[in-house]
Amino acid sequence: MKKVLVLPGDGIGTEIVAQGVRVLDAVKQKFGLQIETDHALIGGSAIDATGVPLPDETLNKARAADAILLGAVGGPKWDDLDMAVRPEKGLLGIRSQLELFGNLRPAILYPQLADASTLKSEVVSGLDILIVRELTGGIYFGQPRGIRTLENGEREGFNTYVYSESEIERIGRVAFEAAQKRGGKLCSVDKHNVLEVTVLWREVMDRLAPEYPDVELSHMYVDNAAMQLVRAPKQFDVMVTGNMFGDILSDCAAMLTGSIGMLPSASLDANNKGMYEPVHGSAPDIAGQDLANPLATILSVAMMLRYSLNEVAAADAIEQAVSKVLDAGIRTGDIWSEGCEKVGTQAMGDAVVQAL
């Protein structure tokens, strides 16, 4: 019996995760999978109920699980809280405690949604990038950090950006292996001309390269990478970078596809145990209105079956069902266009379950 922990979180999290769980239940039936699900609190809803964004009970259940399905955390309600007890701290805490260092963020243009991108169609049609982001190190977790008072009486904020060779090597291997299974091209993104951390980063990537002779490694400065994503995104296959640059570039890349409501992500540890979540956030402005697109979460369930639960047939089935639903012109508001049928969160879940 495999264990999946479900963490709905905040905002639209509850609604979209509910549809993800329905789809998981449907494939369990269809394929006779031995999977049990449990639920726990994280983020703002955990703060409201227990005072902390990552209760011990949640962390213990997460440790015991084979995979985790997360909705999203955060919202204006908790924006003025101190950083130590904000909803985001729950997310960062679980990533770090479970050593989920390998964050895979695909940016795929769905042919059925080709018009949704703000980029010209020849620039993005067929776009299929995988961003590999280091998720448990870098400036997100570096010590020392804080706000201190200087001798002249004014305050100063400080954070530490830090990566060790072994941290760089393990995310590098995830990226090289992903590139081997895809187009064989890996672009490592750094700021080698300014930051010492990324001098070491580039050195380690170069050292790994000979072990993966079937992968063509290149390097790019982060400012240029942001530019190239807008200029000619199809030049990329797999990109690998640190936590902060990856946060920025993966959101940029996701938005190129025009369908951020469609994109799943995986955060894996060294044994392919993982947390799965949509790339988009908790969208508090549309929460509770049956408006959110559950497909990113449903596709996160597919990723979970593929990477952590080894149920490839069930993963394929979900992805095919989503494709069928899109072919049929069924759309939530975020991806709707003239001539399509507009549906809500639940009805989209219904459609996927039916298409299975």
Place this chain on the structure above:
Amino acid sequence: MKKVLVLPGDGIGTEIVAQGVRVLDAVKQKFGLQIETDHALIGGSAIDATGVPLPDETLNKARAADAILLGAVGGPKWDDLDMAVRPEKGLLGIRSQLELFGNLRPAILYPQLADASTLKSEVVSGLDILIVRELTGGIYFGQPRGIRTLENGEREGFNTYVYSESEIERIGRVAFEAAQKRGGKLCSVDKHNVLEVTVLWREVMDRLAPEYPDVELSHMYVDNAAMQLVRAPKQFDVMVTGNMFGDILSDCAAMLTGSIGMLPSASLDANNKGMYEPVHGSAPDIAGQDLANPLATILSVAMMLRYSLNEVAAADAIEQAVSKVLDAGIRTGDIWSEGCEKVGTQAMGDAVVQAL
């Protein structure tokens, strides 16, 4: 007599700066301006000639000047040098030594080049964003920094991200004042949910806001900002952010216009002494072939006349001349499209001088 120091730098720097100087000479004549120019070395060419990227002579001349016109620095020839003696160190050194903390990077879509953008025209037509980037602080200059060996024998790279209240306040004021003169909207970009530095950043921006009641201040996370630049860039008027985020977002914003060869920038100190340079880099692949677009440099001369030399009429004249040249369909390769006349670097300079 005002003094302008010219720093051609590397790659296409020499070629584009030569055209900038020609245009400056032409407006000097036309408007009877009292401006003398001098030249000095910086970057890779300075390394080749003197062993260091920022020779004392250059720095002394820069201190004595009223304004500086820079081409670009860097290239693969110097890529394997140690960080302390790389071409970029010359650029970072002059920014820091002269306290040019206020970097203004406009991203403007020229109506004559509307088709050059990779974004759909309704998304970018009329785009006019100003990015205000802090240029002498943040992780670019933070101490301690380096690569050290840990107890377990492996190495670790580390950099320090740091901003004091006064550093944030002075760049904040530059941005608020710019917003007052433009559309009255200022978006401050941070990572307030993760980094303590930007908690202080946001606090200082909020504290300044009441002094500028005619400016509407908003805050945005940097990952969302990268996304929104692709999704709906026209929502922005002025954006303000730190050195590293500004590096990434300003290149992204510039590329949205499709005419990165057209965009000038200014880096100002507290007294509006400034260094002016194109947003694009040294493009070593096309150097020495009369292919580079000199318009970003020529427009940087206009910015210099406007901000540091107080010669508004001459600045206007240059900008109008560039507009005329574009109206006439004259284009370098980077902005060329069907039906236009393709010209080289020098011929583009000729055209602007003639249009003056």
